[in-house]
Amino acid sequence: MYKCSLILAAGQGKRIKSDLPKVLHKVAGKEMVNHVIDTMRKASIEDINVIIGKGAELVKEKTASRNISYSLQEEQLGTGHAVKCAIDFLKGKKGVVGVFAGDAPLIKSETVEKLFDLHVSGNNAATLLTSIVEDPTGYGRVVRNGDDVLKIVEHKDCNEEELKINEMNAAIYCFDIESLLNSLEKLSNDNNQGEYYLTDVIGILKEEGKKVGAIEIDYEETIGVNSRVQLAEAEEILRQRINLKHMENGVTIIDPRSTYIGDDVEIGKDTIIYPGNVIEGNTKIGEGVTLYPNSRIVNSIILNNVEIQSSVIIDSKIGESTTVGPFAYIRPESVIGDNARIGDFVEIKKSTIGNNTKVSHLTYIGDAKVGENCNFGCGTVVVNYDGKDKHTTVIGNNSFIGCNTNLVSPVKVEDNTYIAAGSTIVNDVKEGELAVARAKQRNIEGWVSKRKLTDKK
Template structure:
């Protein structure tokens, strides 16, 4: 069966008090709308259409790599109006459409898949996700007929005394038969105090037509939407707790889960230890037996088995096995660090390849470089990669030794097994097996200081 989805992402979100569209605010390192799209993809939705309005171009930019289409809601005239704006997307399609809110990122794939299967198996024309809560004040109530099917959704202000006692509420997520939804949309009216078109009215339209409308109860916290910064923090806390618990169950040690921040797409193998203050984001993979020590940030990177990262930042890079990074190292995007490597304190690696067994122990910058195996970098080494116009490549062969305080002015090559004396500025190739010394001869001028009155003995 063909399955598509609409994501409602046109709301202004005035209570967020932000220049950023509400759905682009991040939860666990990812914008809310992208959480929703990714969840829809996990349940094999064929096509996703994002309904945009406020900040349309920003939402497009944030979601353009998700292979979605867009419908524009120029005026925010209610949820029903938002879906009406997507009629062109739905026209001519047969199957089912899921409708989700772009500001409700906590819905789990398993829950959504359960709703879709229930819709199909029960032969429903509409299926609502509902929740049961003790205090249903302010929420739309689910009203059922004698057969137990959903008859209507009644907003709190319109409820009679009997309906006010109902604990089952509308979560704002739906599955519809596409053809019947299109027919129901044509009958929507804005004859209400808000002069808006409500998607909830579709339920009553279908029920009056004799079409079966069912429901699936989901945990209330999965249906939470975000309308303020306070709610954003609440949703962040819930998602982070669930993510961390999943990793704990799978064999990861998290010393202090309340102070560990792991993105939803991060993969961590068992017997990894994560210390407090760490932030793991994007499509990061942490292999088994790694230790990620305090206050490290790793984004879209691969960390090999048995590697230790201490108080360091790694961005969009690959680090091999049994390697030590930090403390206070900075590995910038497009770097590849080999096995048994040491990237020490206050070392910055930028767009470079570092071979197995190499040691870059401290206070060194390696940028735009290809470094071989078992190379030793002395303290204070700099690959001088930028001439003011272009970046240039430095090549260092296997088993080379680079003395302290060396400048390697690219483009330049240090061949296999070469040595460079401390304090050298290297501008041409250093041949294999050679020692390069490139520094001015020391000259001592006697009594230079006292003649200038710069120093007086007491």
């Protein structure tokens, strides 16, 4: 059975008060529409069409890597009109199409699978998701005759009896494609809003004697985001889900309420995460890692048994049993080896640091290739920028860099070398050499007394 999905993502969202299209606001570090697309993929729905309108080019840009197609809704004239804009995508296809909202990121993949499976097994023309809520104000009501769904009535079009119904339409559907296309031709905008409602398709199908099914689900999955308050509510729900998943997989999260983990993050068992950590993007953390409080890790690989304290790591890789921090900054395209030490107030940028190398404190290394078993003294600076271009420094294995050394790129320091403290190195250092590049010390006898600097005033 052929399956595909439409994702409605054309609205600007007036209540969210933003220049950014509503579906591009992030929940758990990912755009809402991308949450929905990724949920479709997890449910084995490969053919996805996103209906775009406001900010169309930006939505395309942010979803470009998802391998999807697009339909354009130039005017927002209701959900039925939005689906009408995807007729070219649906035309000629036979099978089942799901319709989802790009601003409802909490739907679960297992719910999507259940929706499609029950739709097919029930031989339905349409199947919708519903929820029972105490206060259904603002939601479309599901009108039934026992188990049989008769129609959906939008809140503003409800009569007194229909307003008492507390089963609300979740605005998530499956349709037989041919039945949907036939119904769209009959859709009218004769209602209080002058819009084309997708919900009216249910009534059209019932008038034709076709079967409509419904599945009741937890209201939490149906929540749509129309304001900053609802955005925060969705963030809290999804963050709880993510943290629970990791804890069930063997990760210790000491305070889940103050731990922020992105939806795509992978974490190995026996890792311990202290409060205040923010882990984002496609980060992969190994086993036995300890994240002490208040670090931010983005799109990085952290191998087993690493310890990180109060540091920032972005687009980089940290080797096994390495320690980082406190207050280290590992900038993009850096690779730190195994058993290394990156200490306090150390900044690494676009550099490789070899195994067992120690950069303990107050040091900057940029655009450099550093070997194994090296030691950097306090205050070392790799001077990689000449005011116009960036240059590379290469440091071999077993090198000792003394305190307050400046390595002016491009320069090469070979294996088994020593650089004296306070040196500014502008020429290559050969293997086995000691480099001293500082002025000779002079002690001037009697200098203080001649200037009467010790006299009391």
